Each structure stands twice: as structure tokens, then as C-alpha cells.
Amino acid sequence: xxxxxxxxxxxxxxxxxxxxxxxxxxxxxxxxxxxxxxxxxxxxxxxxxxxxxxxxxxxxxxxxxxxxxxxxxxxxxxxxxxxxxxxxxxxxxxxxxxxxxxxxxxxxxxxxxxxxxxxxxxxxxxxxxxxxxxxxxxxxxxxxxxxxxxxxxxxxxxxxx
Amino acid sequence: xxxxxxxxxxxxxxxxxxxxxxxxxxxxxxxxxxxxxxxxxxxxxxxxxxxxxxxxxxxxxxxxxxxxxxxxxxxxxxxxxxxxxxxxxxxxxxxxxxxxxxxxxxxxxxxxxxxxxxxxxxxxxxxxxxxxxxxxxxxxxxxxxxxxxxxxxxxxxxxxx
Amino acid sequence: xxxxxxxxxxxxxxxxxxxxxxxxxxxxxxxxxxxxxxxxxxxxxxxxxxxxxxxxxxxxxxxxxxxxxxxxxxxxxxxxxxxxxxxxxxxxxxxxxxxxxxxxxxxxxxxxxxxxxxxxxxxxxxxxxxxxxxxxxxxxxxxxxxxxxxxxxxxxxxxxx
Amino acid sequence: xxxxxxxxxxxxxxxxxxxxxxxxxxxxxxxxxxxxxxxxxxxxxxxxxxxxxxxxxxxxxxxxxxxxxxxxxxxxxxxxxxxxxxxxxxxxxxxxxxxxxxxxxxxxxxxxxxxxxxxxxxxxxxxxxxxxxxxxxxxxxxxxxxxxxxxxxxxxxxxxx
Amino acid sequence: xxxxxxxxxxxxxxxxxxxxxxxxxxxxxxxxxxxxxxxxxxxxxxxxxxxxxxxxxxxxxxxxxxxxxxxxxxxxxxxxxxxxxxxxxxxxxxxxxxxxxxxxxxxxxxxxxxxxxxxxxxxxxxxxxxxxxxxxxxxxxxxxxxxxxxxxxxxxxxxxx
Amino acid sequence: xxxxxxxxxxxxxxxxxxxxxxxxxxxxxxxxxxxxxxxxxxxxxxxxxxxxxxxxxxxxxxxxxxxxxxxxxxxxxxxxxxxxxxxxxxxxxxxxxxxxxxxxxxxxxxxxxxxxxxxxxxxxxxxxxxxxxxxxxxxxxxxxxxxxxxxxxxxxxxxxx
Numbered sequence: 001x002x003x004x005x006x007x008x009x010x011x012x013x014x015x016x017x018x019x020x021x022x023x024x025x026x027x028x029x030x031x032x033x034x035x036x037x038x039x040x041x042x043x044x045x046x047x048x049x050x051x052x053x054x055x056x057x058x059x060x061x062x063x064x065x066x067x068x069x070x071x072x073x074x075x076x077x078x079x080x081x082x083x084x085x086x087x088x089x090x091x092x093x094x095x096x097x098x099x100x101x102x103x104x105x106x107x108x109x110x111x112x113x114x115x116x117x118x119x120x121x122x123x124x125x126x127x128x129x130x131x132x133x134x135x136x137x138x139x140x141x142x143x144x145x146x147x148x149x150x151x152x153x154x155x156x157x158x159x160x161x
Numbered sequence: 162x163x164x165x166x167x168x169x170x171x172x173x174x175x176x177x178x179x180x181x182x183x184x185x186x187x188x189x190x191x192x193x194x195x196x197x198x199x200x201x202x203x204x205x206x207x208x209x210x211x212x213x214x215x216x217x218x219x220x221x222x223x224x225x226x227x228x229x230x231x232x233x234x235x236x237x238x239x240x241x242x243x244x245x246x247x248x249x250x251x252x253x254x255x256x257x258x259x260x261x262x263x264x265x266x267x268x269x270x271x272x273x274x275x276x277x278x279x280x281x282x283x284x285x286x287x288x289x290x291x292x293x294x295x296x297x298x299x300x301x302x303x304x305x306x307x308x309x310x311x312x313x314x315x316x317x318x319x320x321x322x
Numbered sequence: 323x324x325x326x327x328x329x330x331x332x333x334x335x336x337x338x339x340x341x342x343x344x345x346x347x348x349x350x351x352x353x354x355x356x357x358x359x360x361x362x363x364x365x366x367x368x369x370x371x372x373x374x375x376x377x378x379x380x381x382x383x384x385x386x387x388x389x390x391x392x393x394x395x396x397x398x399x400x401x402x403x404x405x406x407x408x409x410x411x412x413x414x415x416x417x418x419x420x421x422x423x424x425x426x427x428x429x430x431x432x433x434x435x436x437x438x439x440x441x442x443x444x445x446x447x448x449x450x451x452x453x454x455x456x457x458x459x460x461x462x463x464x465x466x467x468x469x470x471x472x473x474x475x476x477x478x479x480x481x482x483x
Numbered sequence: 484x485x486x487x488x489x490x491x492x493x494x495x496x497x498x499x500x501x502x503x504x505x506x507x508x509x510x511x512x513x514x515x516x517x518x519x520x521x522x523x524x525x526x527x528x529x530x531x532x533x534x535x536x537x538x539x540x541x542x543x544x545x546x547x548x549x550x551x552x553x554x555x556x557x558x559x560x561x562x563x564x565x566x567x568x569x570x571x572x573x574x575x576x577x578x579x580x581x582x583x584x585x586x587x588x589x590x591x592x593x594x595x596x597x598x599x600x601x602x603x604x605x606x607x608x609x610x611x612x613x614x615x616x617x618x619x620x621x622x623x624x625x626x627x628x629x630x631x632x633x634x635x636x637x638x639x640x641x642x643x644x
Numbered sequence: 645x646x647x648x649x650x651x652x653x654x655x656x657x658x659x660x661x662x663x664x665x666x667x668x669x670x671x672x673x674x675x676x677x678x679x680x681x682x683x684x685x686x687x688x689x690x691x692x693x694x695x696x697x698x699x700x701x702x703x704x705x706x707x708x709x710x711x712x713x714x715x716x717x718x719x720x721x722x723x724x725x726x727x728x729x730x731x732x733x734x735x736x737x738x739x740x741x742x743x744x745x746x747x748x749x750x751x752x753x754x755x756x757x758x759x760x761x762x763x764x765x766x767x768x769x770x771x772x773x774x775x776x777x778x779x780x781x782x783x784x785x786x787x788x789x790x791x792x793x794x795x796x797x798x799x800x801x802x803x804x805x
Numbered sequence: 806x807x808x809x810x811x812x813x814x815x816x817x818x819x820x821x822x823x824x825x826x827x828x829x830x831x832x833x834x835x836x837x838x839x840x841x842x843x844x845x846x847x848x849x850x851x852x853x854x855x856x857x858x859x860x861x862x863x864x865x866x867x868x869x870x871x872x873x874x875x876x877x878x879x880x881x882x883x884x885x886x887x888x889x890x891x892x893x894x895x896x897x898x899x900x901x902x903x904x905x906x907x908x909x910x911x912x913x914x915x916x917x918x919x920x921x922x923x924x925x926x927x928x929x930x931x932x933x934x935x936x937x938x939x940x941x942x943x944x945x946x947x948x949x950x951x952x953x954x955x956x957x958x959x960x961x962x963x964x965x966x
Contacts, residue, residue: 012213012214013212013213013214013217013290014212014213016212016293050175051174051175051176051177051236052174052175053173053174056174057235057236060235061235065233072222072225072226072229072233072282072285073222073282073285073286073289074218074221074222074286075212075218075290076289112292112296113288113292116285117285120281120284120285120300121233121234121281123281123303124233124274124277124278125234125235127277128234128236128237129174129236131273132177135305135316136304138302138304139277139301140300140301140303141299141301142284142299142301142303143297143298143299143300144292144296147296157297158297
């Protein structure tokens with residue numbers, strides 16, 4: 001696959017050249033879930049996790065991650081992010097924390113990876129804050145909920161089975 | 162919760178002081194899964210994703226992420242990592258790529274978060290490489306498989322339902 | 323404060339959404355002071371600090387810090403900085419080095435934090451370069467001198483008591 | 484000063500070679516103050532600053548800064564930090580927030596700069612969180628309170644005039 | 645050279661203020677060469693270097709480096725890069741790998757340093773991947789091939805002696 | 806090369822597991838050259854380059870680069886560097902600046918890449934400082950001069966043709 005001469009044919013990674021794309025308003029929303037034991041859930045809700053404010057720390061880590069996406073995901077572009085937000089919902093029936101991120105930008109390409117990086121790192125931070133108590137936690141359902149702006153128009157996730 | 166006077170009681174985040182812990186050999190293994198459409202799966206297997214070598218890029222991103230964990234997860238410690246590795250298995254029955262990481266260190270605290278950061282960022286990179294084709298992909302089953310070394314001994318994940 | 327259900331009401335940090343703001347020319351100026359012993363002051367002036375060129379190192383650290391502000395201050399936005407400059411004045415009456423920074427940008431939000439980060443990190447670097455000789459040094463009077471551009475117009479610091 | 488031939492004599496910056504130093508337990512404590520208007524002070528105390536949890540965000544920023552010190556201050560060494568902590572005291576007489584950091588390590592050199600970077604970046608973050616309301620805030624009294632461990636023994640700041 | 649009073653005259657580093665420049669399409673191309681033993685060359689060509697895919701890793705490192713240029717080279721500006729690409733040519737007559745980078749942006753200043761950083765870090769990565777086998781490798785001929793866009797127009801390297 | 810089933814056989818990058826290596830004192834020295842026009846050389850020597858202190862800026866950039874090597878070169882390990890130094894020699898016969906770096910550490914693996922990263926980034930910085938005047942500059946002769954410590958003993962570069 002990598003013969004003598006030019007090594008630029010197949011397999012090789014490549015960035016998308018966004019030079020011809022228009023600067024437009026774009027946004028993306030993503031989701032992640034952290035499943036935990038009922039006992040851990042209670043401690044999070046009551047603010048009794050020994051390492052402190054789980055969701056406050058997770059939110060800040062998620063915002064910082066969105067801004068660091070270009071350095072974390074090799075083929076991503078630097079983007080002048082206008083806004084990052086994360087919301088957390090404690091689901092005490094399923095014993096899980098649902099995380100939703102929203103990222104907005106005015107740029108030549110979208111912020112899907114920024115939104116996904118935000119929820120993923122936020123979920124990892126929840127794991128870190130609670131891991132002294134519950135190593136069985138699981139992060140799942142990381143997916144894109146919505147993307148708007150740009151030539152391809154609006155995308156909404158079909159199913160959440 | 163944050164009255165006048167000292168603001169250091171509850172809620173506030175805190176790092177674990179690892180000063181009294183012993184330097185021992187420690188390792189951690191973690192897992193993540195990226196679910197995709199059958200068509201995307203075929204393109205990955207055949208090396209035909211337009212952005213190039215999906216797993217090669219995902220592996221490098223995962224190794225870099227493990228080394229950057231202390232800056233990504235606020236309460237993590239800097240650690241002199243000896244080794245990071247990731248393995249990818251293409252499951253063409255379930256149409257998913259399974260990622261397993263292994264991280265080794267000789268330090269005062271463990272590398273669970275490094276192993277989890279490696280698989281999470283590796284999975285995000287797979288998403289990024291394939292998202293032009295398949296926006297419905299989902300990352301799930303991010304969990305710790307094993308941890309060894311240190312006072313609390315060896316942990317193995319009980320169930321993988 | 324963080325009850326079940328949505329955790330998004332109070333206390334939680336949030337970025338300002340700058341999407342509706344106009345891109346305009348903006349600038350900010352900030353100040354910091356490093357107070358030191360008369361002997362340390364002489365060594366700085368005469369270029370005899372053993373760690374070398376104190377102000378040269380401090381200026382570069384300040385410029386790099388301004389460009390890294392978005393990763394250092396969690397709620398800051400990435401900004402396409404046009405210029406960062408720092409000036410140092412040796413005040414041999416008060417035995418202090420005064421630092422002034424100026425940052426310019428054409429963006430949707432201002433560069434106050436970039437200007438403040440520049441002087442603060444520059445002052446920390448002066449401390450680092452001289453600390454082998456003088457541990458009693460003190461950094462103070464870090465404040466915004468001026469800000470211009472944007473909807474809120476020009477701000478100038480009232481008093482410098 | 485920079486004649487032909489070797490450019491390595493004076494003025495040039497240089498790192499301290501810590502190779503001959505012993506690995507010992509070391510700690511450092513540092514202090515910073517953020518002065519604000521009485522109205523801002525009330526909003527911080529009551530948790531009513533629109534950008535959210537001021538001190539929670541400032542603490543996380545301070546911990547991350549301590550871990551990033553080697554990249555922020557050019558001549559600093561990478562250090563395997565065991566612990567970083569910050570405490571905030573609301574002084575409603577002087578209308579200021581006092582920040583104290585403590586950093587611990589087992590290494591060949593001390594963590595003074597890590598402790599100072601923690602309080603400085605934490606103070607900058609307080610400024611950022613409140614600057615929409617109060618641009619006149621001032622950061623001052625950034626100094627080392629204490630340093631222990633290593634050949635030079637324990638240092639305590641003499642005066643706090 | 646650094647007398648009392650203002651320290652801002654000579655010697656001191658300074659960023660170029662790009663505020664008055666126009667946002668235009670700009671591109672830059674750069675080159676580097678890694679010379680190695682004939683045996684190493686064969687191993688690279690045949691994909692038998694024990695550390696794995698040399699050029700795949702070098703390409704990703706080069707792309708990440710281009711995006712990190714502003715933090716690596718002190719006086720560089722942050723730039724909203726549209727595209728980074730690197731091509732590798734195995735020259736089995738001269739036993740060397742030639743690297744060419746291309747970077748595109750729409751900004752107030754050019755991407756020469758981004759293009760040069762990409763080839764330099766890519767070459768360092770080739771060295772790292774092969775150094776277990778061949779410590780005598782040499783990186784050379786790092787230069788700018790072309791620059792286009794902006795007031796100064798197109799530049800092409802004259803000679804490649 | 807990347808068939809179904811496990812993707813972990815060939816081509817894939819891998820870190821060296823340094824867990825079984827001994828912690829010993831190690832050092833490395835590296836070299837780079839920046840060739841320029843006679844006129845540029847004179848301006849550097851006389852301190853008249855408009856962007857300021859070329860070698861001062863290049864030295865700081867080189868030291869910071871050595872400390873950032875693990876994040877710049879994907880397969881490198883984090884290392885507790887004891888010392889980084891760079892020396893510059895102005896060769897006015899050949900119209901070139903020679904850069905030599907030296908890096909010391911006490912660790913399980915060597916600092917060759919840190920020494921090479923230091924000279925490479927230092928050379929790039931010289932290019933950046935002078936590029937407004939001389940775009941034809943060339944960086945070359947980046948190689949390892951010496952490596953000592955560790956099981957493989959001392960290496961010295963054979964020839965410098």
C-alpha cells in the first residue's frame with residue numbers, strides 16, 4: 001500500500017479543505033449518558049461525593065474540551081466558538097445522568113465534534129469524580145442529536161432506541 | 162452552601178492527596194464501542210473512508226489523549242506513563258468497532274482515567290473520520306475492564322451485559 | 323441547590339453566547355506590578371540575575387499566555403488576536419517593575435482577559451526568574467486599564483489609588 | 484552583548500539543572516486577593532453572579548493551572564504533583580476574596596511557582612466571572628506564604644503589611 | 645541595553661500587529677528531508693519498522709503541529725486554518741524521505757510558519773519512529789517552497805541547490 | 806493489511822513499553838543549523854532584526870518545546886526533565902547560526918527527541934523572527950550529537966560531513 005515514490009494515495013489520513021465553504025451560523029447538539037449504581041446516584045444528587053461538586057466540575061471540563069477539540073481530534077479544524085453549554089439531567093429511575101451539549105459557531109465548518117467532545121469529556125469527568133465509590137459506571141449513548149447550518153442543512157437524529 | 166467566611170466545606174471539588182501512597186506498578190484496561198451502519202463498516206474494513214486510515218488515526222489520538230489526561234480531567238494527577246496501547250476489533254455481526262486500551266505506569270496512583278480517556282478520544286476520532294458518511298454512529302460501553310496495582314488490589318469488571 | 327431533574331438553574335457556570343454580537347475592532351490594556359527588594363531591583367536593572375534576561379523571558383511568557391487564555395480561563399472564548407504587546411518600567415524609587423499589556427483583536431467579544439492574563443503570567447515569570455534571590459517579592463495592582471470597542475464602548479479605569 | 488562567536492554568556496535565560504538535587508517531599512503555599520465593589524461581593528456571596536459559580540470555577544482553573552505551570556512559566560520544570568488545593572475566604576469588611584493555595588510534591592525541586600500560578604489563575608477566573616458587573620476589580624497581594632522541603636529548608640513569609 | 649526607565653527600545657521581541665492587514669486567501673508550502681541509511685529506507689518502504697506506520701504517524705503529527713504553531717513559535721498569530729496536507733516521497737536513490745506540506749487559510753497573515761512547523765514536526769516523528777534502528781538520521785533542507793496571498797504577493801523559492 | 810478481526814498486526818503504531826527499564830541518569834545533545842543571507846546574519850549579530858531578540862526568543866521556544874515533546878511527537882513518553890539548555894554560535898563565514906541543545910533527565914528512557922525538538926523549534930523560531938527580511942533561510946543538519954545513559958550506553962555521532 002505504501003510503495004516507493006509518492007505515498008499519498010490510499011489509507012493516508014487527510015483533512016477536509018473547508019476553503020470553499022461559506023461562513024454561516026452553525027450549531028450542534030450531542031448527548032451522553034453515565035450509568036451508575038443507585039447508591040452512587042443518591043450521593044451525586046445529595047452532593048455527598050467526597051471529591052466534591054460532580055456536575056460543576058464535569059461542566060467546566062466539557063466546556064474546556066469543546067475549545068480544545070482541534071488539538072484532541074487530529075483532523076478537526078480550529079473554530080471560533082461562540083458558545084458551549086451542557087445540561088445534566090439526573091434520571092433516578094434508570095440511575096443515570098444524561099448530558100446534553102450545545103455548541104454554536106459562525107464558521108466554514110460545523111461543530112459536531114466539539115459537541116461530542118464536550119459530552120464525552122464531561123462524562124469522563126463524572127466517572128473520575130465518582131470512581132472511588134463506583135468502578136462499574138458506564139458511559140454510553142454518545143451521539144449527535146442535531147446539527148444545523150451549512151450546505152447540508154439540518155440533521156436530526158432519527159431514533160434513540 | 163457558600164456562606165461568608167471559609168468557602169471550603171461542601172460541594173467544592175478536591176484532588177486526592179496521593180503523597181502517602183506508595184509508588185508501585187499499576188495498569189488499567191478500558192473499553193469502548195463505536196456502532197455504525199453496515200455500509201460504513203464495510204468502508205472502514207476495506208480502507209475506503211475518504212478521510213483515510215480510520216483506525217491508524219484513532220490509535221494515535223487515543224495515545225495522545227492518555228498522555229494529556231491530567232489537562233483534560235480536572236482532578237487527575239500528572240503521571241509518568243510507561244506504555245499506552247489500543248487494540249481495535251471489527252465486529253461485522255454487530256456492525257461495531259470495539260476498542261480496548263491498556264495503560265501502564267509506576268506511580269502513586271492508578272491510570273484508570275488515562276485508559277478511559279484513550280478509548281473515548283479514540284472513539285471520537287473514529288466518529289470524526291466517518292461522520293461525512295454516517296452521522297448516526299453511536300459510542301457506547303465505555304467502561305473500565307481491569308485495574309491492577311496499588312493498595313486496593315486488582316479490580317475486574319463483573320459483568321458486560 | 324442541585325436537586326433531581328434538570329441541573330441547570332443556579333450556581334452552574336455558563337459561557338456568554340457571543341453569537342449576536344458584531345465583529346468590531348477591540349482592544350484592552352492591563353497592568354501589573356512586581357515589588358521586590360532594592361538589591362533584587364539592582365540585579366534586574368544590571369542584567370545580573372543568574373537565570374538570565376528577566377524581562378525578555380517575562381515578555382515572551384506574557385505573549386504566549388495571552389494566546390492561551392481560552393484554555394486557562396474556563397469561560398473565555400477563542401479569539402483571533404491581532405497583536406499582544408507588553409511594556410516594562412523599572413521604578414527604582416518604589417523598587418517595583420510595572421508591566422503594561424495591550425491586546426488587539428477584531429472579534430465578537432473583547433480581550434480584557436487576554437490583557438490581564440498577559441500581565442499576570444509575565445509577573446509570575448519575573449517572580450520565577452528572581453525567586454532564587456528574593457522570595458519576598460509580591461505581585462499586585464493587576465487591573466484593567468482600558469477597554470475599547472464593542473457595544474459597551476470605551477472603559478477607562480477611574481482611580482489608581 | 485551578543486557578539487559573534489558563542490552567544491551564551493550573559494543575559495541569556497537558563498534553567499536550573501536540578502539533576503544533583505535530592506527527591507524529597509516539598510510543599511508550597513501562596514496567596515492572592517481579589518478586591519471588588521461591595522455590590523459585587525454580595526452577588527458572589529449569594530451565588531447571584533450571572534456567569535454562575537464563581538469560586539467553583541476559580542478553584543478548578545487554579546488546579547488546572549498548577550498542573551500546567553511548566554508550560555506557562557518558561558524556566559519551570561515538569562513536576563509529579565501529589566496534590567493541589569485552594570481555599571477561598573470572603574472578607575466582607577474589606578470587600579475582597581482571599582485565595583490560598585497549597586501544592587505538594589515529591590521531587591527534586593519545589594512547587595512555589597505551581598502554588599503562585601494556582602492563585603493567580605484562580606484570581607483571573609474570579610475577575611472573568613464577575614467582569615460583566617465590575618470592571619474595577621483588582622488582583623493583588625500575590626505572594627508566597629510558605630515553602631518547605633529541599634536543601635534550603637522551610638521559608639515563611641515575614642510580613643504581610 | 646536595558647537601562648532604567650522604559651524597557652521597550654531595542655532587543656525586545658515584538659509581535660507584528662496584523663490589525664490593518666486584509667483578510668485574504670493565503671497559502672504556503674514547505675519542504676523537509678530526512679536522510680537515513682539504505683537499510684532503514686528499506687524497512688520504512690516495506691512497513692517493517694518495529695514502531696509501526698512511520699509515515700501515517702508523521703502525517704498526523706505534522707497536521708497537529710500546524711494547528712499548534714501559535715503556541716510553539718512565540719510571535720505567531722492564531723489562525724483559522726482551512727487545510728493542512730503533507731505528502732511524502734521515498735527517494736531510494738538518495739536514501740531520504742522528502743516531505744512537502746501545504747497549508748491554506750483565509751486570514752490577515754500568512755501560514756508560512758504553519759507549513760514549516762508541519763514538515764519539521766513530521767520529520768522529527770520519522771526520526772522518533774526509526775531511531776531504535778538508525779541514530780545517524782539527519783533532517784535537513786527545511787525551507788519555504790512557496791507562499792501566496794496577501795499584500796506581498798506570491799513568493800517562490802529561487803534555488804534548491 | 807487491516808482485515809476483519811483484530812487490527813493489531815502490522816503497520817499499526819506502537820509505543821515502546823519502558824516499564825522494565827531502569828531509572829538512570831540520561832542525557833542527549835542535538836544540533837541544528839539555520840543558513841541565511843549575509844545581510845540577515847549581520848542584522849542578527851547587531852541585534853537589528855525588527856522583531857527583536859532573535860536568539861533570546863529562540864532559546865525560550867526551544868526550552869518550552871523540549872518540555873512539550875510528549876505532546877508533539879505521538880509515541881514519546883512523559884519525562885521529568887532536569888535540565889534543558891541551548892547554545893547558539895554565529896558562523897559568519899558560512900552565514901549560519903549553529904544551535905546545540907543538551908537535555909538531562911533521570912528516567913526509564915532517553916531524551917533524544919527532547920533534544921531534537923529543542924533545536925528544531927528553536928530553528929523555526931529563528932526563521933519566524935527573520936522571515937520578514939529573508940524568506941530563503943534554510944534549516945538543516947538536525948541530528949543527534951550524543952546520547953548517554955541507559956542500557957545501550959553512550960552514542961556519539963560518527964561523522965559531520
